[in-house]
Amino acid sequence: MAQAGAVFLEQDQFNCSICLDVLKDPVTVPCGHSYCRVCLKGYWDQDDYLGIYGCPQCRQSFAPRPVLGRNTMLADVVDRLKKTGLGSPAVPAAPPAPLAEPTAAEPGDVACDVCTGRRNRACRSCLVCLASYCETHLKPHYESQAFQKHRLVPPARGLQDSLCPRHDKLLEVFCRTDQHCICYLCLTDEHKAHDTVLASLEMTEKKNALAEMQRTSQQRIQEREKELQDLRQATQSLTLSAQAALEESERIFTELVCSIERRRTEVKELIMTQERTAITQAEELVRQLELEIAELRKRDAELCQLVQAEDHISFLQNYRSVCTQPATTDVPIITVDPSFACMMSAVSEFQALLEDVCQGGFVNISEKVSEVTIIQNTLVKVDAEQNTGKSSNNLLI
Missing domain, CATH: 1.20.5 (Single alpha-helices involved in coiled-coils or other helix-helix interfaces)
Incomplete structure (x- = not known):
């Protein structure tokens, strides 16, 4: 017997807005939105260097990074959905929270690609449209079913660089063999059997x-x-x-x-x-x-x-x-030619002796002075292991 007041839901309501597939191991962020654990972790890992983590849908920010807990009730609903399925008219997704007034783009900001004349600052970039949008022009991505499977990321420049030049697909894989990013189609031809990994994991x-x-x-x-x-x-x-x-x-x-x-x-x-x-x-x-x-x-x-x-x-x-x-x-006895010659000779000898003593003393002093230093260079021996891979430095002691 059908339950009175039953609410008919569309299966898309239980899809992850990141991978656009049915939720797997769903987790819920503090703002109330739910995602696949792996998808949300990979999404936040991309912004890990900023130290600020946001919700992909409502853009609410959290700091520090929230601890993800499994949404047991939602996981049970998804399991039942997979087993029985729900068929009913689609219910439009709820619009995001009210957005703030758009802000004009300043030098260095990513500008909205839709604005004409005075361009506003972009708040998100779409990897499917390959365009950046301000808060006003981003609304269709939340309100229209046509954009539900588009992937939104923080504002970025050079979105065309994110596409494979051969297949026009997103570069989502990293080839460790050739050391550059590739798309999934590249895995089937020239990069077949190469050592590859998801770009986010790399x-x-x-x-x-x-x-x-x-x-x-x-x-x-x-x-x-x-x-x-x-x-x-x-x-x-x-x-x-x-x-x-x-x-x-x-x-x-x-x-x-x-x-x-x-x-x-x-x-x-x-x-x-x-x-x-x-x-x-x-x-x-x-x-x-x-x-x-x-x-x-x-x-x-x-x-x-x-x-x-x-x-x-x-x-x-x-x-x-x-x-x-x-x-x-x-x-x-009277000296016929008396003089102080002997005394002058003694003075000359004293002069020579004094100069020798002074010279020897100066040399000793000079050697002692030259020993006073702040930096002494010590040669560091480089062994065979260092020669093969490790760098060595000259130590200053």
Whole structure:
């Protein structure tokens, strides 16, 4: 017996709006619309990089990505539909939620392909029509049965690039053998027996690989930032150390110069003192020699006078006093050409010795200074395994 007030439904009402087939393992999003679990997962995987997930029908957005739960009641209805079928006039699909006022397309936006004059910003692109629509011109895709099987995606440019140049079909398969996208018809001829996979699955795998590359890149950035910080600290430390070394070396060399100046003054005083002492001794000896010469000249005169005497009595009386030898002064050895040649030779030897010491000290200082560095290059050995596939870098320690 027929149930009173029965509602006759069309089978299309239980179709997934993504794959346009009867729902398989139906899941319901928070806005109330239902889809195949696999279809909705693949649809959201395409927008995974945005971090915002929307309903393909009403375009309501969710963040974070909702956890999909199986709609048990709808799954039971679909199972019964498959077994018994429902035949009745089609009921038009409910229109989407009221749309906001269209927004004019700005530079960089995808513009509506239907608008004339002032073009509005597109909100969806159709992979069947190969056109983009604003919210106003998208309404037929939700209200008319003729567009129910069209696939809508976020606004995209270059929709013609999504078609196979040979078969004018959507590029939905990725050929791993030839590394490019193909359509389903390509699988039957030139790409037969090739390693192929759904383009959405390949994108997911490559995104995972890119995520790993990004993680490695971010880790490397952190390492380089740490090395940059250490390098800046080392540079600052080296600058402070160099300034301290300059001040200390300036102090030491100033003391050395002062010490040389003191020695120079002392040598000058030694020479002048020795000159005064030697001249004083020579002047005293000159005075004594002059006195002795005067006495000798006086005695010589007396001898001459005595030799000329005629009176023998007077001669004999004065002879004894005149013949007595006067006291003489012992004269030291006198250098005929005195000079400071030996002293000047000693100064020259001191100069040569000092220059040798300074040269040796400078070489030692120069070697120690050249050892001070921030970066030391260390050669990294590359083994056979690295030569076959892995890259190697020169480490900066």
